[in-house]
Amino acid sequence: VIGASKIARDITEQVAIQAQLEQQTEKLKELNRAKDEFIGMASHELKTPLTSIKAYVQLLERQLKGEAQTALSITKTIRHVNKLSGLISDLLDVSRIEAGKLQLDFISFPLGAFLLEVIDSVQHTTVTHVIECKCDIGELNVYADRQRIEQVLTNLLTNAAKYSPKADKIVVEAVRTGNDLIISVRDYGIGIPQAELDNVFSRFYRVKELHPSFSGLGIGLFISQEIIQRHHGRIWVESQEGSGSTFYFSIPAFKRKEE
Numbered sequence: 001v002i003g004a005s006k007i008a009r010d011i012t013e014q015v016a017i018q019a020q021l022e023q024q025t026e027k028l029k030e031l032n033r034a035k036d037e038f039i040g041m042a043s044h045e046l047k048t049p050l051t052s053i054k055a056y057v058q059l060l061e062r063q064l065k066g067e068a069q070t071a072l073s074i075t076k077t078i079r080h081v082n083k084l085s086g087l088i089s090d091l092l093d094v095s096r097i098e099a100g101k102l103q104l105d106f107i108s109f110p111l112g113a114f115l116l117e118v119i120d121s122v123q124h125t126t127v128t129h130v131i132e133c134k135c136d137i138g139e140l141n142v143y144a145d146r147q148r149i150e151q152v153l154t155n156l157l158t159n160a161a162k163y164s165p166k167a168d169k170i171v172v173e174a175v176r177t178g179n180d181l182i183i184s185v186r187d188y189g190i191g192i193p194q195a196e197l198d199n200v201f202s203r204f205y206r207v208k209e210l211h212p213s214f215s216g217l218g219i220g221l222f223i224s225q226e227i228i229q230r231h232h233g234r235i236w237v238e239s240q241e242g243s244g245s246t247f248y249f250s251i252p253a254f255k256r257k258e259e
């Protein structure tokens with residue numbers, strides 16, 4: 001009888017501990033949800049005034065075209081506004097992803113011309129590196145969200161430039177293998193330690209110990225991975241510390257039956 005009551009007590013204790021754990025898990029989930037909601041709200045709040053500032057500064061720039069020094073200050077201001085605006089958009093994307101609300105808009109477009117256009121646009125703002133393109137894929141069309149794939153490629157290219165401060169070249173390559181198109185971005189920079197290779201796609205993850213001097217939020221690759229996975233593709237990286245990294249992503253060359 002004593003044994004039975006001990007077992008009963010143990011079970012009661014176990015049940016109480018279990019209930020406590022469940023309560024704590026619920027609380028953590030709630031906090032996590034509140035945090036995601038906060039990021040979303042804060043990003044919206046920041047974006048609205050920034051959009052107005054941008055419009056007014058652009059107007060001033062047009063009005064002051066003749067006055068070289070003032071126009072230069074304004075051009076620099078616009079560059080900073082664009083950077084801030086990009087950061088906020090990324091934060092908004094993270095909260096959309098967490099809420100399962102990132103929408104994709106699929107269309108069919110020629111990949112070769114698209115790659116050249118994106119490279120050209122990034123090259124425009126990247127004076128330190130020459131971006132080479134080995135993109136001989138003919139007239140191939142892809143069925144994808146053009147803007148979102150542009151976001152992925154731009155992110156990989158700006159990372160390649162940022163994390164290779166001593167190099168002056170970035171190489172983009174596009175190849176077709178069977179049903180897939182594989183696009184790669186190669187840099188000759190600091191590289192990534194082997195043990196960190198899988199982590200770089202995690203939300204808010206940055207390889208800090210190695211290069212605390214590089215700015216960033218650690219969300220670009222997380223967003224890129226989500227975008228590529230939503231295209232039924234894959235994104236991955238190969239890297240050698242000290243000699244550079246190659247980021248790859250694949251997307252199907254053909255429209256899937258269910259789309």
Ligand code: ADP
Pocket residue numbers: 155159160163187189190191192200201205206207208215216217218219220221222245
């Ligand atoms: P961010 O660059 O804003 O920190 P990302 O999500 O784009 O965020 O990248 C996550 C991390 O992966 C970076 O902080 C950096 O440590 C590492 N990383 C990304 N691209 C490269 C690269 N081309 N070379 C070396 N490290 C990189």
